[in-house]
Amino acid sequence: MDQRRQQQQRRRPVNVAEIMAQIRRRIEQKKRDLKIGTEFDDLAAMKLKPLPDPQQVKSLKTPDLYGEPGGPRTGSFSMKNPEPRVQLVDPFTRPLLEFEKPNVSVEALFYSSRGGAGRFLMIIRKFTRPLLKLFLNLDAYVYEQAHVNQVLRNQTITVYERLHQQILDLRDRDDQMLRRIDYQSEWIEWMQTLRDQTAHYVKLLHGIQTNLVAELTTLAIENQNLRSRLAEMTDQLDLHGKREAIMEEQVQRIEETRTPLAQADETAALAGNDIPDAHPDRS
Amino acid sequence: MKIALVVQRYGMEINGGAEYHARLIAEHLAGHVDVEVLTTCALDYITWKNHYQHSFDFVNKIPVRRFKVLRPRDPVAFGRWQERLLRYPHIAEDEVKWLRLEGPWSPSLVRYIEKNRDNYDYFIFFSYRYYHTFHGMHVASHKALLVPTAEKDDITVFSIWPPLFARPRAIIFNSIEEREMIVGLSESAGAIPGDVVGVGSNIPERTNPAEFRKKYDIQGPFAVYVGRIDQNKGCAELFDFFQRYVADVKSGLKLVLIGSSVLPIPNHPSILHLGFLNDDDKFNAIAGAEVLLMPSQYESLSMVTLEAWALGKVVLANGRCEVLRGQCLRSNGGLFYENYDEFAEALRMLEQRDWLRRELGFNGRKFFRRNYSWDVIEKKYLSLIETLEQQQPKPPAPPIRPLWKRWGFSK
Numbered sequence: 001m002d003q004r005r006q007q008q009q010r011r012r013p014v015n016v017a018e019i020m021a022q023i024r025r026r027i028e029q030k031k032r033d034l035k036i037g038t039e040f041d042d043l044a045a046m047k048l049k050p051l052p053d054p055q056q057v058k059s060l061k062t063p064d065l066y067g068e069p070g071g072p073r074t075g076s077f078s079m080k081n082p083e084p085r086v087q088l089v090d091p092f093t094r095p096l097l098e099f100e101k102p103n104v105s106v107e108a109l110f111y112s113s114r115g116g117a118g119r120f121l122m123i124i125r126k127f128t129r130p131l132l133k134l135f136l137n138l139d140a141y142v143y144e145q146a147h148v149n150q151v152l153r154n155q156t157i158t159v160y161e162r163l164h165q166q167i168l169d170l171r172d173r174d175d176q177m178l179r180r181i182d183y184q185s186e187w188i189e190w191m192q193t194l195r196d197q198t199a200h201y202v203k204l205l206h207g208i209q210t211n212l213v214a215e216l217t218t219l220a221i222e223n224q225n226l227r228s229r230l231a232e233m234t235d236q237l238d239l240h241g242k243r244e245a246i247m248e249e250q251v252q253r254i255e256e257t258r259t260p261l262a263q264a265d266e267t268a269a270l271a272g273n274d275i276p277d278a279h280p281d282r283s
Numbered sequence: 284m285k286i287a288l289v290v291q292r293y294g295m296e297i298n299g300g301a302e303y304h305a306r307l308i309a310e311h312l313a314g315h316v317d318v319e320v321l322t323t324c325a326l327d328y329i330t331w332k333n334h335y336q337h338s339f340d341f342v343n344k345i346p347v348r349r350f351k352v353l354r355p356r357d358p359v360a361f362g363r364w365q366e367r368l369l370r371y372p373h374i375a376e377d378e379v380k381w382l383r384l385e386g387p388w389s390p391s392l393v394r395y396i397e398k399n400r401d402n403y404d405y406f407i408f409f410s411y412r413y414y415h416t417f418h419g420m421h422v423a424s425h426k427a428l429l430v431p432t433a434e435k436d437d438i439t440v441f442s443i444w445p446p447l448f449a450r451p452r453a454i455i456f457n458s459i460e461e462r463e464m465i466v467g468l469s470e471s472a473g474a475i476p477g478d479v480v481g482v483g484s485n486i487p488e489r490t491n492p493a494e495f496r497k498k499y500d501i502q503g504p505f506a507v508y509v510g511r512i513d514q515n516k517g518c519a520e521l522f523d524f525f526q527r528y529v530a531d532v533k534s535g536l537k538l539v540l541i542g543s544s545v546l547p548i549p550n551h552p553s554i555l556h557l558g559f560l561n562d563d564d565k566f567n568a569i570a571g572a573e574v575l576l577m578p579s580q581y582e583s584l585s586m587v588t589l590e591a592w593a594l595g596k597v598v599l600a601n602g603r604c605e606v607l608r609g610q611c612l613r614s615n616g617g618l619f620y621e622n623y624d625e626f627a628e629a630l631r632m633l634e635q636r637d638w639l640r641r642e643l644g645f646n647g648r649k650f651f652r653r654n655y656s657w658d659v660i661e662k663k664y665l666s667l668i669e670t671l672e673q674q675q676p677k678p679p680a681p682p683i684r685p686l687w688k689r690w691g692f693s694k
Binding site: 013014015016017019020023024026027030031231234238241 | 612615616617618629635638646
């Protein structure tokens with residue numbers, strides 16, 4: 001009975017609501033700690049991508065486009081040495097081509113050489129002209145031929161005009177392309193500058209990140225060591241608590257042997273308020 | 284005085300739930316009054332197929348009348364009908380049909396109660412959600428006491444329950460949370476005489492954990508789960524939490540499972556399944572365990588929890604079950620959890636602190652003795668019956684008229 005009273009005196013009052021509140025506070029604290037841990041895990045799990053080697057980046061300023069400086073040019077475009085342009089002729093002011101010249105006269109049919117025989121023949125043809133005109137319409141033949149020549153001329157002029165217009169368009173496009181190439185070359189130069197800067201920053205960040213990972217690993221190990229020490233100290237505390245209880249029992253026994261009558265009175269006084277225990281071996 | 288206990292199943296093979304509760308109450312009340320049990324021939328709670336052949340039997344010297352189940356439950360049809368009722372608007376007759384589909388559908392049991400209601404002084408109906416309680420309390424409402432064994436689940440929204448809870452002469456609750464829930468469903472139930480009683484347990488005088496360890500070759504500290512290993516009991520979540528706990532905390536704690544399993548048990552070196560054990564081994568296991576785990580979310584009264592407290596053992600319960608949570612808080616005998624973090628922290632605390640386990644177990648034992656010892660429970664039942672005896676008797680309900688009379692064909 002007296003031993004049970006001592007056990008009850010040693011009991012620490014527990015309150016489940018308070019314990020649960022304490023558990024929830026710990027979980028909240030742990031979550032706050034874990035937030036940093038989660039970031040660390042993310043960093044650790046992040047797959048580091050190989051950094052691009054600036055030497056391996058193929059520049060757009062390749063010899064295919066501009067040729068080696070001082071070497072033979074392989075491309076068809078050049079801003080610095082453009083091809084000399086052919087001066088086109090205005091089709092409306094140009095001289096007439098050979099086939100565009102006016103047709104021969106109908107009278108030429110009767111011409112002959114300037115010699116005596118020629119003159120004789122011209123006299124005979126002059127006398128027989130009405131007869132020839134009676135049987136052959138030579139004018140119609142000549143005018144028909146002249147009309148055909150005119151049509152061919154018109155068609156040739158049309159084709160020539162189209163070709164002229166196309167050449168003008170191509171020259172405009174050529175100018176536009178040259179302007180675009182100028183702009184893109186400037187843009188490429190600017191991007192190369194940016195790339196060099198980015199590569200520099202990436203190298204810098206990579207170094208910082210590596211140092212951070214190393215630092216966090218060290219901190220995690222230290223944290224683990226501290227926890228182990230805490231657990232060890234908690235165990236020691238429990239052990240000391242048990243030792244304290246045993247020593248208290250021993251002191252009480254010594255007191256019992258000294259004043260048995262007084263102890264008996266006290267036991268009798270407290271006996272009424274005790275709760276019977278069906279399993280004293282486990283309590 | 285003759286009292287009939289009406290329950291859906293009854294027998295020595297049933298070691299849990301409202302049926303075991305009813306058996307313990309019947310056996311303890313038999314020392315004070317004449318007790319008879321009215322039940323069905325069913326044993327399997329899923330199909331309610333007729334198992335027991337004899338219509339009259341004695342179980343532990345208690346007379347038992349068994350009635351045939353007219354048709355076994357079709358779980359698929361029942362599940363489909365329940366889903367329909369929970370999702371769509373319906374009328375009260377649909378819910379009555381739900382009772383029939385749920386089973387055990389035993390009209391002969393209800394007819395017996397109606398014909399013989401004058402031969403009994405009181406009927407104590409167990410479990411509000413079954414066919415026999417709904418119809419039996421209609422025909423014998425003037426003599427009915429209800430032990431609802433209700434837990435908070437989906438079907439509590441049905442419209443047939445508020446009039447049902449207003450019908451008996453007294454309601455015997457398992458916990459304060461259950462009373463609050465039922466009064467919340469039916470205001471009339473608050474005006475009916477009632478008490479929070481619960482149930483006790485036959486705790487052995489002495490336990491021998493060393494024998495249990497030797498018999499099943501269990502070494503080192505272990506936590507124990509006792510009961511049916513089922514998804515509905517929260518066992519899947521328990522397995523998940525425990526495996527994570529062992530991995531996270533690097534704990535040597537083992538989980539010993541006692542009970543028949545309807546769930547695949549993970550193949551883990553720290554999880555040991557011993558199957559169904561007799562009462563001696565069960566109590567030895569609880570006494571030898573560091574902590575009892577109770578993961579069920581739907582409990583009106585966990586008898587295993589009470590047994591653990593009776594043996595001075597701490598309990599770690601599912602805090603989403605209001606009853607278990609309330610009992611842990613009132614008793615100061617157990618911790619509870621609602622998620623993995625709380626589970627791990629609470630279990631780690633209990634595993635590492637001997638003094639905390641000892642103090643919580645001591646409080647649990649004190650709580651059990653003050654509230655759930657058989658002396659207290661028997662006294663509460665008898666005093667409630669005495670109170671009813673002093674009250675004005677309620678007029679009996681009119682007999683159920685046949686269909687042709689209800690539809691007016693008799694004119």
